[in-house]
Amino acid sequence: MDKLYNMSVFAKVVEMGSFTAVANHLDTTVGNISRAVSALEEALDTRLLQRSTRRLAVTDAGRRFYERSLAILADIEHAEAEARDTLLEPRGLLRVHAVPGLGRCLVARAALAYRESYPDVSVDLLLSQRLPNLLEEQLDLAVVIARSLPDSAYVSQKIGVSHCILAASPGYLAQHPAPEHPNDLADHHCLLISTVDYAPDEWHLESAAGRVIHRPTGPHLDVNDMDAMSVLLRDGAGIGLLAAFSAIDDLRRGALVRVLPQYHTHQRNVYAVHPSRQFVDAKTRRFIDALKLHVGDRLNAYAKELAIHV
Structure with a gap:
């Protein structure tokens, strides 16, 4: 059982990249983690990890042993899970x-x-x-x-x-004629959304006619949350991108209007x-x-x- 435990600890070290992270994860000490890996290396008579004060590096032998260990540990986990029925019944x-x-x-x-x-x-x-x-x-x-x-x-x-569409409030569009082509966006207040997968400085828009890129210029307001963008758009701040799932309710009740409805962002x-x-x-x-x-x-x-x- 000690060997299985040490194997499990070693796999966690490879995945998490540090003894400290594994110690925190397993609620134990860094010393215990280090001793488990050292005991495994002694039993195998093989260096599995290269250690320095700044980083850990997995050796070729360590990488091969890690991959075999995953399969072994998964089989054990499966056997235990079957005994508890957790693979069959959610709990x-x-x-x-x-x-x-x-x-x-x-x-x-x-x-x-x-x-x-x-x-x-x-x-x-x-x-x-x-x-x-x-x-x-x-x-x-x-x-x-x-x-x-x-x-x-x-x-x-x-x-x-998921796709994003362009939207604005009826009040904003009453004061600013709705654009008929992406080039017309240059005459509008464009609100920028900046999330993990969206760069705020370029809008990649697609339609049946093809793809265009709009680069908003001038002073702008940039947010990184769809809910915040919805609030700004409803308040008439300008035109912005909203995910369909964020915009749909406001579009249905008329709080927002779709702008350039033939266009949407990439999938x-x-x-x-x-x-x-x-x-x-x-x-x-x-x-x-x-x-x-x-x-x-x-x-x-x-x-x-x-x-x-x-």
């Missing part, structure tokens, strides 16, 4: 991260529907713009919007697609991302199913309502 605590706009508009609803179906699961829904470290922060799942995901050890599933994918492992427990699998239904299907419905080609 326990599910920790989910989501970006704020999508989290408030759709993921929260998915979490509520999920809880009604699986009352033995508690859900912690955490919202922030930053991309989390799932392992260090002990998260089961992250809901991410991006054109593509960077290479990582994580596993991802595509949930749906961004919505992913469910979870730590890489061979077996995924039932609570995570069923939540991904809930995301596909309550997030993915709704995004598709919004795109159809707004005549956005998906």
Whole structure:
């Protein structure tokens, strides 16, 4: 059992990149983590990690051992999970991260529907713009919007697609004639959205006629949150980009009007991302199913309502 524990500790060190992070994660001391790795190296008569005062580096032997260890530990985890039925019946605590706009508009609803179906699961829904470290922060799942995901050890599933549209308030458009072409945006107050996947200084707009890039110039107001953008637009501050899921209710009730309705931004994918492992427990699998239904299907419905080609 000591060897399995040491193997598990070593795998965590490779994934987290430091003894301190693993010690915090396992609620133990850095010394205990160091001794576990050293004991494993002594048993194998092989150096697995190169240590310095500033960083850890995995040796070639360490990388090979890490990959084999993952398979072994996953098999053990699977055997234990089967005994507890956690692969079959959702139960326990599910920790989910989501970006704020999508989290408030759709993921929260998915979490509520999920809880009604699986009352033995508690859900912690955490919202922030930053991309989390799932392992260090002990998260089961992250809901991410991006054109593509960077290479990582994580596993991802595509949930749906999202687009942004241009919108303004009726009051603003009453005082400023609505643009008929993207070039006309130069005559308007353009509010900039700056998030993980959107550069504020360029609007990439697409239509059946092709693609154009608008670069807002002059003094501007820049925000990094869709809800803040909605407030500014409703108050008549100008024209800005809003995700369809953030804009749809205001568009339906007339608080906002779509500008250049034939245009929208490039497609961004919505992913469910979870730590890489061979077996995924039932609570995570069923939540991904809930995301596909309550997030993915709704995004598709919004795109159809707004005549956005998906």
